[in-house]
Amino acid sequence: MNEYEAKKFLKKYGINIPPGTLIRTPEEVESIDLNYPLVAKVVRDDIIHKSDVGGVILNIRNGDELRDAIRKINQKFDAPALVEEMQKGGVEIIVGVLKDSTFGHAIMFGLGGIFTEVFRDVTFRVIPITDKDAELMLSEIRGRKILEGYRGIKVNREAIIDLLLSVSKLVEENPQIKGMDLNPVLAREKDCVVLDAKIIEK
Numbered sequence: 001m002n003e004y005e006a007k008k009f010l011k012k013y014g015i016n017i018p019p020g021t022l023i024r025t026p027e028e029v030e031s032i033d034l035n036y037p038l039v040a041k042v043v044r045d046d047i048i049h050k051s052d053v054g055g056v057i058l059n060i061r062n063g064d065e066l067r068d069a070i071r072k073i074n075q076k077f078d079a080p081a082l083v084e085e086m087q088k089g090g091v092e093i094i095v096g097v098l099k100d101s102t103f104g105h106a107i108m109f110g111l112g113g114i115f116t117e118v119f120r121d122v123t124f125r126v127i128p129i130t131d132k133d134a135e136l137m138l139s140e141i142r143g144r145k146i147l148e149g150y151r152g153i154k155v156n157r158e159a160i161i162d163l164l165l166s167v168s169k170l171v172e173e174n175p176q177i178k179g180m181d182l183n184p185v186l187a188r189e190k191d192c193v194v195l196d197a198k199i200i201e202k
Contacts, residue, residue, distance in 0.1 A: 003050075004043045004082045006197040010182075013170045015163060016193045020084030025074065026067040037061050037086045040069040044079040048198065058086065087195060090188035091146055091155050094122070095163060097171055097180035105171050109137045109164060111146070113184040127168050134164040147187070155187040163192050176202050 001009065007017045021032055022043065042055035050056050055077060057069040066083065073081045092113030099105050103126050110122030123140040125133045138147055138157060147155050163185065171177050179200040186193050 001199045001201065002043050002045050003041065003197055006199040007082075007194065009199060010170070010194060010197060013166045015166050015170075016191055017197075018084040018087055018193055018195065020082055022080055023070050023083050024080040026070045029063055029067050029070065032066075032083065034083065035085050038066060038083050039086050040066065040073060040081040040083050042073050042077045042079050043082050044077055047077070047079075087186055087193055090186035090193075091153060092184035093160065093187050093192075094181070094183040095167055095185055096122075096182065097127070097167065097177065099178050105175075105177070107164060107168055107171070109160075110141050111143045127171050129164060129168045131161065131165065134161040137164065154189040156190055156192070159190070159192045160187055178202055 004022050007020075011017055019034055021034065023029065023032070023040075038060040040057045040060060041050050047053060047055055055073065057072065060066050060069055070081050070083075073079065092111065094108070094110050094112030096108040097105060098108065105127040106124050107127050107129060108122050108124050121141045121143050123137050125137060138144060138160060146153060147157060147160070167180070167182070171180070177199060179198075181198040182194050182196070184195050186195060
């Protein structure tokens with residue numbers, strides 16, 4: 001699934017995603033009902049790392065800038081763009097799913113964003129998970145103090161637990177899923193919101 005399809009799928013399971021829409025041409029900008037600033041991201045199945053190829057345009061402040069962004073993405077990639085309201089604050093976390101030939105599906109949780117590959121601070125559980133499993137996952141990572149209010153940082157731990165349980169349920173009900181990467185997810189004081197999503201099916 002591309003990011004647009006993946007996020008529509010997540011939304012069906014009550015997983016929070018930024019307000020957004022798919023825009024195919026600059027002319028469609030007139031009909032959107034979103035709050036600036038916005039981000040525009042190329043939507044194409046064969047492009048995984050959008051930032052690496054210049055497929056993400058941030059801090060779009062008005063309609064003229066948005067039309068220009070859509071035009072650039074159309075011309076460079078011959079593809080539409082997912083346009084979303086930019087999100088602020090919070091701690092970047094990662095939630096992932098992988099399928100093992102022996103154990104089946106497993107869910108992963110840890111610190112996310114640009115630090116994922118640097119810190120490798122993640123923990124795993126076999127799906128399905130319980131509330132207790134999810135709570136333990138939060139306490140098992142080395143960066144757990146960040147999730148406990150370190151230096152005034154506040155995150156909603158219950159929202160993270162709900163996200164983990166929702167992903168577990170989604171995979172249980174859709175065993176064709178081979179892998180999932182929700183990274184980054186912003187864990188904030190009131191909620192969690194998935195900024196980027198990849199889902200791989202068989």
